[in-house]
Amino acid sequence: MATLTPDLAAARRIVVKIGSALLVDRATGALRADWLHGLAADVAALRGRGTDVVLVSSGSIALGRGVLGLPSGGLPLEQSQAAASVGQIRLARAYEEALSPHGIVTGQVLVTLEDSADRRRYLNSRATMETLLSLGVTPIVNENDTVATDEIRYGDNDRLAAQVAVTVGADVLVLLSDVDGLYTGNPQVDPAATRLDRVERITPEIEAMAGEGTSGLSKGGMVTKLMAARVATEGGAAMAITLGAVDRPLAALAGGAPATWFAAQTDPKAARKKWIAAMKPMGSLVVDAGAEAALADGRSLLPAGVTAVEGRFGRGDPVTIRSASGAHLGAGLTRYTAAEARAILGRRSADIEAILGYKGRAALIHRDDMVT
Structure with missing residues (x-):
């Protein structure tokens, strides 16, 4: 087989999606501990090469329903949330016990669809995961099934994993599948069917394959995977669908195991900049010459460099950045409201807590949330 692109071994940041069926034995409801320890060895190997890893894991409801003695099949929302509450503790413990022998610290991140739809929540979750990764932690992300209702659910962890990949700027997303x-x-019915090793672009013809259930999964299964592929690849991450039930599935993928790779349509930073630039600004920040030079050098915008705040905006809203002469310098997502920005403009970051009454972020607009 030709060398796969992108090369998993060379990835800077990887998001891996793990389904319930891989983690939990369907017949007994017990954790598949041996498989999980193999995955942990894969994560440790990637981390040893300097690669950040984020795990998006199902399994809380499957683990919890067994403990509570709930029947198989569909559950009422309240019972699903109760099962998730009980199972989430066990799921987090299982990952901690599997990864800690490799010296890996884990952190739990629970999200809902609202966290990505609302810019403020999105920025907060992004900042949290970036901080965890910078501290060497491997985040374990799951949908917050204990509080999410049908109206605010992702509904499947394929799409959740794609959104997480975009949020953290991953360059590879791996869906471990059946x-x-x-x-x-x-x-299963067509002996002439062949696997697509690589998809350069998701065309109507590709979508038609999934819509007819041609993957061997249920009809909805591959449809949601293609939805995830579209989100991930347009956000700058290549995506792979590969068999997850094997021992050491990530090592197998890196070694050329059968898979379908979807090519990234851009790179993560460019995709994020394009997203920010396309937003309608809610206000403007006027900066001094020192801040203008700092922005040109690729640095964040600090309150000390701001001389005026125009418009009404909230945290996470897009604003333009202008020079004293009115020249357009860029745009970004502000970490403060307009009222807060007016209170701290021209002041040092160390003064923010005394002015606002709480310890805020040092930057008014972080360089990662800015396009110039």
């Missing part, structure tokens, strides 16, 4: 990729036909 099938080794996307097929041209249903391999």
Whole structure:
């Protein structure tokens, strides 16, 4: 097989999605500990090469329902949330016990669809995961099933994983699945069906394959994976669908195991800059010459360099950045409201707590949330 691109071994940041069926034995409801320890060895190997890893994991409801003695099949929302509450503790403990022998610290991050739809929540979750990764922590992300209702659910962890990949700026997303990729036909009924090793772009023809259930999964299964692929690749991450039930699945993928790779349509930083630039600004910040030079040098915008605040905006809203002469210098997502920005403009970051009454962020607009 030709060398896969992107090369998993060379990835800077990887998001891996793990489904319930991989973690929990369907018949007994018990954790598949041996498989999880193999995955932990894969994560440790990637971390040893300097690669950040984020795990998006299902399994809390599956683990919790067994403890509570709930029946198999669909559950009422309240019972699902109760099962998630009980199972989430066990899921977090399982990952901690599997990864800690490798010297890896884990952190739990629970999200809902609202956290990505609302810019303020999105920025907060992004900052939290970036901080965890900078401290050497491996985040374990799951949907917050204990509070999410049907109206604010992702509904599947494929799409959640894609959104997490975009949020953290990953360059690879791996969906560990019960099938080794996307097929041209249903391999269970069509002996001529072949797996697509690589998809350069998701076309209507590709979507039609998934819509007909040609992956060998349920009809909805591959549809949601293609939805995830579109989000991930347009956000700058390549995506792979590969068989997850094997021992050491990430090592197998890196070694050329069967998979379908979806090519990234851009790089993560460029995708984020494009997203910010396309937003309608809610206000403006006027900066002095020192801040203008700092921005040109790729640095964040600090309150000390701001001379005027125009408009009404909230945290996470887009604003333009202008020079004293009115020249457009860029745009970004502000970490403070307009009222807060007016209170701290021209002041040092160390003064923020005394002025606002709480310890805020040092930057008014972080360089990662800015396009110039």
